Amino acid sequence: MLNGERKIARPLRWAMVGGGRLSQVGYKHRCGALRDNTAFQLVAGAFDLDPERGRDFGVNIGVDPSRCYPNYQTMFREEARREDGIEVVSIATPNATHFEIAWAALNAGLDVICEKPLFFTSDEVRKVKALAEEKGLIVGVTYGFSGHPLLMQMRAMIAHGEIGDVRIVDLQYTHGFNATDAVDKVSDAQKWRVDPKIAGPTFVLGDISTHTYYISQLVMPHMKIRELLCDRQSFIPSRAPLEDNAFVLMHYENGAVGRLWASSVNAGCMDSQRIRIVGSKASLVWSDSNPSELRYEVQGQPNQTLYRGMPYLDPSANAIERLGALHTEGLTESWANIYLKFAIAIDAKRRGDEKTLAELVYPDIEAGLEGVRWLENCVKSASNGSIWVPFE
Template sequence: MQIGEKKIERPFRWGIVGGGKTSQVGYKHRLGAMRDNTSFVLTAAAFDVDFDRCKEFGKNLCMDEDRLYPDYQTMFAEEAKREDGIEAVDIATPNFLHYEATKAALEAGLHVICEKPLFFEVEQGEEIKRLAEEKGKIVCVTYGFSGFELLQQMRSMVTSGMLGKINMIDLRYAHGFGCDPEGDVKSEGQKWRVDPSKVGRAFVLGDLSTHTYYMSQMICPDQKLKQVLCDRQAFVGSRYPLEDNAYVLMRYEDGAVGRMWCSCVNAGDMSSQHIRIVGSKASLEWNDMHPDELHYQPQGQPEQILYRGMGYLSPEAQEDERLGALHYTGLIESWSNLYGRFAVAMDAKNRGDEETLKNLVYPDLEHGIDGIKWINACAESADKGAVWVDVK
């Protein structure tokens, strides 16, 4: 169990691009990064394309006005001149800005934490991978739900063989908060999400399903996706050619199969993410409405409910435990756990500690590239009339 004590020698001086007053994710990033005050310290920001709005927001966060910048280019250049300049940066902008901002950050010698989906094209991901290796820097992706402790418990049970051979992976991220078409116009954070020039080839497949897809990869690290078949719809017609609902079938290299339902028009449902892993001996099921409970269902035996914070869980599930059993967690604990791992990864990279990096479980650049492959394969399948396509 951790109680906020430092895991690295000192916190990283941290900047943020985007994530300002109109952002839907900026507050989550700040809370996750600074929850323990031992991983990151918010030092500089380019919160908004409107510099006056950026300065007003930064001052309301009690930041030094001299460390608030009109754009990320200026921030990287000016911070590089300072002995106490930022060492890591968060890219919390609309999707179309991720690639250029990440590239510029790496060229400025900064570690990067980037919102999902990472970029539009796999080639962009591969280029960033080469640049990150050249600069000796870490690129992390904020699949924010993946820091829940019981997902680590699922991974431990899968990799130890408790479920037997994995046969089926059943995934869902489907809520109803996109039912109102007026929301696309009224919300600053929603406008760009339904603009193909800013999000690429997909809406909910990139905005939602990449979270759950990564979580399934983390839980089942040996399952390699081979093919997908995607059928997608725009029930709010103004979103076409983007989708607000999609069904995806999956085939894995070892013969396992899966499916994903992704939607923002699942009216009235507040329990948005479900993960069910079915093996030859037993199944596991988790959903984000009850993140502190994991259902373990061995064939021919009574179902067991495993609770977060209990001593019978694996060491991996207890490592990031913050509150103890009976004290219920929320999404910010998950974000905080992720940011803690991001800081450990950056520190290990700085020290050349490849052993720590090899054993650390967090959404890294490779997983971000996998997310790009996922989105593009789904879009290609749907555009071809819901046919099987190879994931490449």
């Protein structure tokens, strides 16, 4: 069980690019990184495209005014001159900027934590991966939902054969907050998400369902997609060619089948994510709307509910438990678990501790690459008339 004691020798000096006053994700990053003050310390930032607003915001969250920078280029340059300069940077900016900022950060000798989807193309991910390996640095992806303890329980139960052979994968991430075009007109954070030049080739597939797809890979790391079919719609015509609804069918190499529904026009829906893994002996069901419970449904037996924080869970689940059973944990704890693992990975990389790196389960650059590959194949299928395409 986690209690905030240090896992690395000292906190990492951390900065943010983006994540300022108007950001939808900046506070989540800070809640995650700073939950354990033994892992990261926020010492600098280029928080906003508007330098004055960014500086005002940084000061209001306790950053030294002299280290609130007008842009990331200035921050990387000035921090490199300091003995106590930043060591790691989080990128919480619109998708189109991820690659250039990550590239500059790695060349400045900084470890990188980046929003999803990581980049526009898998080629870009491979270039950054090669640079990170050359520099001996870590690149992590903030699949923030993936730090929930019961997902590690699912992973362990599937690995131990407790549901038998996986046959069916049922994934969903839907909400109704974009059921009309009203938010597109008034929210800066929403406007860029439906602009292909900034968001990239997808809207809901890249913005939300990459989380769910990564969770499926987290709990079933042995399951590889052989081919998929994607059918996507723009129910709000002004969003075309980007989709606000999509269905993806998947055939896995072991013969299993899967489906994923992603939507921001599921009017009235407040469920967010739900995953169901069906095996030959039993099924597992988890939802982030009730993340403290995992349904274990064995054929021919009464259904069971496994609760977070209980001693009967796998050690890998309780290793990232924070508050204990009956005490509610949520998304901020999940983000904190991801950020703590980023810190452990960065520390291990610097010490040359390959054993820790090999055993650590966290969303690394390979997870980012897999997410971008999945999006590329979804777009390829949908753009060619929703046909089956080999997963390349």
